[in-house]
Amino acid sequence: MAVIADLLVQGGQMLVVLLLAPLLTGLVRKMKARLLRRQGPPLLQPYRDLLRLLRKEAVVAENASWLFRIAPYLIFAATWVAAALVPTFATGLMFSWSADLIVIVALLGSARFFLALAGMDVGTSFGGIGASREVMIASLAEPAMIMVVFTLALIAGSTQLSTVAGYMLSGGVGLRVSLGLSLVALLMVAIAENARIPVDNPATHLELTMVHEAMVLEYSGRHLAVIEAASFLKLLLYVSLIGSVFAPWGVAQAGAGLAAYVIGGAAYVAKLAVGGILLAVFETAIAKMRVFRVPEFLGAALMLALLATLLMFMTRSL
Amino acid sequence: MTAVALLLICIAALLAISVGAVALARAKAATLLVYGAACAASAAALAIALWHVIAAAGESPAIVLPLGLPWLGAHFRIDALSGLFLVVVNLGGAAASLYGIGYGRHESAPARVLPFFPAFLAGMNLVVMADDAFSFLLCWEFMSLVSWALVMAHHRDAENTRAGYIYLIIASFGTLCLLLAFGLLAGPAGGYGFDEIRIAAPGSALAPVILALVLLGAGSKAGLVPLHVWLPLAHPAAPSHVSALMSGVMTKVAVYGFIRIVFDLLGPPEWWWAMVLLFFGSISALIGILSALMQQDLKRLLAFSTIENIGIIFIGLGLALGFGANAMEWAAALALTAALFHVFNHALFKSLLFLGAGAILNATGLRDLDKMGGLIHRMPVTAFAFLAGAVAISALPPLNGFVSEWLTFQAVLVSPELPQWGLKVLVPTAGAMMALSAALVAACFVKVFGIAFLGRARSTAVAEAKEVDRFSLAAMLGFVALCVLAGLLPGFVIDAIAPAAELLVGARLPTQAYVPWLSIVPVAEARSSYNGLLVFAFIAFSASFAVVLIHRFATRAIRRSAPWDCGFPDPSPITQYTGGSVAQPIRRVFGSLLFLAREQVEMPQPGDTSAARFRVEMRDLIWEIGYAPIAGIVGYAADRLNRMQFLTIRRYLSLVFLALVGLLLVLVVWL
Numbered sequence: 001m002a003v004i005a006d007l008l009v010q011g012g013q014m015l016v017v018l019l020l021a022p023l024l025t026g027l028v029r030k031m032k033a034r035l036l037r038r039q040g041p042p043l044l045q046p047y048r049d050l051l052r053l054l055r056k057e058a059v060v061a062e063n064a065s066w067l068f069r070i071a072p073y074l075i076f077a078a079t080w081v082a083a084a085l086v087p088t089f090a091t092g093l094m095f096s097w098s099a100d101l102i103v104i105v106a107l108l109g110s111a112r113f114f115l116a117l118a119g120m121d122v123g124t125s126f127g128g129i130g131a132s133r134e135v136m137i138a139s140l141a142e143p144a145m146i147m148v149v150f151t152l153a154l155i156a157g158s159t160q161l162s163t164v165a166g167y168m169l170s171g172g173v174g175l176r177v178s179l180g181l182s183l184v185a186l187l188m189v190a191i192a193e194n195a196r197i198p199v200d201n202p203a204t205h206l207e208l209t210m211v212h213e214a215m216v217l218e219y220s221g222r223h224l225a226v227i228e229a230a231s232f233l234k235l236l237l238y239v240s241l242i243g244s245v246f247a248p249w250g251v252a253q254a255g256a257g258l259a260a261y262v263i264g265g266a267a268y269v270a271k272l273a274v275g276g277i278l279l280a281v282f283e284t285a286i287a288k289m290r291v292f293r294v295p296e297f298l299g300a301a302l303m304l305a306l307l308a309t310l311l312m313f314m315t316r317s318l
Numbered sequence: 319m320t321a322v323a324l325l326l327i328c329i330a331a332l333l334a335i336s337v338g339a340v341a342l343a344r345a346k347a348a349t350l351l352v353y354g355a356a357c358a359a360s361a362a363a364l365a366i367a368l369w370h371v372i373a374a375a376g377e378s379p380a381i382v383l384p385l386g387l388p389w390l391g392a393h394f395r396i397d398a399l400s401g402l403f404l405v406v407v408n409l410g411g412a413a414a415s416l417y418g419i420g421y422g423r424h425e426s427a428p429a430r431v432l433p434f435f436p437a438f439l440a441g442m443n444l445v446v447m448a449d450d451a452f453s454f455l456l457c458w459e460f461m462s463l464v465s466w467a468l469v470m471a472h473h474r475d476a477e478n479t480r481a482g483y484i485y486l487i488i489a490s491f492g493t494l495c496l497l498l499a500f501g502l503l504a505g506p507a508g509g510y511g512f513d514e515i516r517i518a519a520p521g522s523a524l525a526p527v528i529l530a531l532v533l534l535g536a537g538s539k540a541g542l543v544p545l546h547v548w549l550p551l552a553h554p555a556a557p558s559h560v561s562a563l564m565s566g567v568m569t570k571v572a573v574y575g576f577i578r579i580v581f582d583l584l585g586p587p588e589w590w591w592a593m594v595l596l597f598f599g600s601i602s603a604l605i606g607i608l609s610a611l612m613q614q615d616l617k618r619l620l621a622f623s624t625i626e627n628i629g630i631i632f633i634g635l636g637l638a639l640g641f642g643a644n645a646m647e648w649a650a651a652l653a654l655t656a657a658l659f660h661v662f663n664h665a666l667f668k669s670l671l672f673l674g675a676g677a678i679l680n681a682t683g684l685r686d687l688d689k690m691g692g693l694i695h696r697m698p699v700t701a702f703a704f705l706a707g708a709v710a711i712s713a714l715p716p717l718n719g720f721v722s723e724w725l726t727f728q729a730v731l732v733s734p735e736l737p738q739w740g741l742k743v744l745v746p747t748a749g750a751m752m753a754l755s756a757a758l759v760a761a762c763f764v765k766v767f768g769i770a771f772l773g774r775a776r777s778t779a780v781a782e783a784k785e786v787d788r789f790s791l792a793a794m795l796g797f798v799a800l801c802v803l804a805g806l807l808p809g810f811v812i813d814a815i816a817p818a819a820e821l822l823v824g825a826r827l828p829t830q831a832y833v834p835w836l837s838i839v840p841v842a843e844a845r846s847s848y849n850g851l852l853v854f855a856f857i858a859f860s861a862s863f864a865v866v867l868i869h870r871f872a873t874r875a876i877r878r879s880a881p882w883d884c885g886f887p888d889p890s891p892i893t894q895y896t897g898g899s900v901a902q903p904i905r906r907v908f909g910s911l912l913f914l915a916r917e918q919v920e921m922p923q924p925g926d927t928s929a930a931r932f933r934v935e936m937r938d939l940i941w942e943i944g945y946a947p948i949a950g951i952v953g954y955a956a957d958r959l960n961r962m963q964f965l966t967i968r969r970y971l972s973l974v975f976l977a978l979v980g981l982l983l984v985l986v987v988w989l
Binding site for chain 1: 692694698701709712713728742747753758760763764767768773843844846852856857858859860861864865872875880884887888891894900
């Protein structure tokens, strides 16, 4: 019986992230439009976009290889699995032990690896420019992320995300300098990884500053839909991650009753909404950076995260 | 018969093949015969070594052959550590021989490769089995010389001659350092057997000197920065299956030498040794991969990436020493297991990648990335194998490279319990360097695969390439299968490493084979666990779920059309991104400091029809600072001393007399 309940929670988690991800993106877009005094697309527009794309035929370049056609599914699968391993409304997920935080980071790395390759497959200059910039951004964002993971793991004594979230919830943590530093670093990494302003602009096309959009330029139809879904999932993953570690309130513990799960669900949706709104405000308030300023931005994130880890190595109390 | 005796028979067979190859080399069937026989001998040796490891036979009694020093003989023995490395050596050897059956047919000078190839395999086996200092050094030097001969196989190429020259100098220097190290280890009594050395552990005053000498000797062979300069020259110069052996296996033999001396023979470690290893490991990792990113030559790029992996192995070894010095045996076992796992992994994927590079070389005659492109259409199987190798080396789950990286990170995470402040600062920094280099490896292999296999063909040779022969494909696909297996079922590899860890640091990781669901749990489940099999199953399930759902309920219509490229597709393939342009953002970020990279754009004046030029200048600071001055001094001294060559006999005689008097005076003063 307990196994079935666990399976249900895990399955529910996978479905929840998949279903909520477009809504979060829709919310960010709507908020950004409202902040600019535009009406903006409806909240549900991303769902409609996905469905429309799914029904269209895929136009594939003549010289595209098999990798081009399977990459979207691999990217989607890796991102979805990573997103499903982050506690959303409940900790103690059934399969959380199969992969810890380092694995989640590495799964996102796998998705990016294939995305960059897919960008280079057709042999167009836009694909190349996107891929080369993406790997440059990742080469700084990923170590920063690993350092954040180190700090969290040292504080909680575990790299398991469920254990970390449970430890943060237990209240024995208190305010710590290292936590503050890693929160800042994690936010910076999240912005870069999700191709948000000021690192990249998710809304541009035909502009030499674009990174993510340049890589997926050749995709259309269902392939594009799957890649878009993966990027929605990635945004949701980072908001859930920040929520579950730095704002763990309301998360249901493993084996809690139905009421706890309902509260957990409500708290999770509230966290997503707050995260989305904050992101929209931040993106509206700040300007896009030149590409070669991005390394400085991410280098700062790496240094902050390394500083946090060093602090944890020096004294366990800071 | 014991495992040692059986293995010695296999090695004798390899040496016999080598002798036979000298006679046969000009015959038509020589390639098939020599590589086939070498493959069989290596496979037999692999089976024996595997049996030794799996049956956990521990130590086999030593065999003493009446060779070498008359009062010492040549001792050979297998224990848990050498068993592991024998598996690595013979696995690489068997696969490289199999590959050679096909690849060797295109060899322009088979007589320069065939006799040395089996001897090289034999030499590496012998180093790992040697149980006394004399045979160890002898076999080490034999291995170096035979590999030098293989590097010089295509000696008409001036670049190869230079590579061989530098390799020979640094290899001799390395052996000299090891010779001195063993001299100090043996002490004045002169017991050269490893068992005698183990008992007579050197004092605390001598141990650091020996450590430094071993770092110079074994580190130069393994390719630790700054002793790596020969490696990116020599490894690519050899035929590709030999490159695979040199990068995938011979560097591991060097790591074996380091572990054998420092962990086994040198006695209890001191904590600051870990600092030295962590420092050199991290700079090797970072400099290795950044240099790899800057390369256009595929094989040289792979050689630089070997330096990065050696750095990661040495970070693991350094952590193990640090924990061992502080009596944290279980943590030392974790770090050592991570390092040894990475040894195994790197042997798999680096050999695979070099074989892939060889396949491209065979099919197109090219090593220059910027002339390739679109090979995935012409060589689909090679492309698949190379992609698997690229994913594995980039430490992406669920393949094997990720597991050893994950274990090393876990070892870093237990190190705040170390008491020394130096380690508290250096360990997280080394962890950060490792994370940074791991991300750069992914960037590097996006570049390699994207430029070589994806996009459009940049030269006619590539556009007309044909898939390579079946033997080569079999060797590559075998490595792919092993990479996948070691990634999905890492528990079995960890269990195989456990006896070696127990032997060297006195503790082992908990047995993993019985953990439910075949996860790996290095310390405790609450702390960390990873299940490659389940992650793979999840990814496979989610991907196929998406495919089935979309194809069933949405559409599966597909239309081929011209590339979109924002409406301006350029028909010429030379407008594609090249390797240099993919690496350009990273060169701008890291290169200006490390390589003093400068970019120059030469724009013609308006109205001038000459082409605009873009030039990148990069400098090799390690060569300029560390090696060029020494080369300059040696050259200067040689010039001065050259005069001594043309003296009269009287002068020579007086010189001899003076030297004699001088030496006698020294003797008088000394006594």
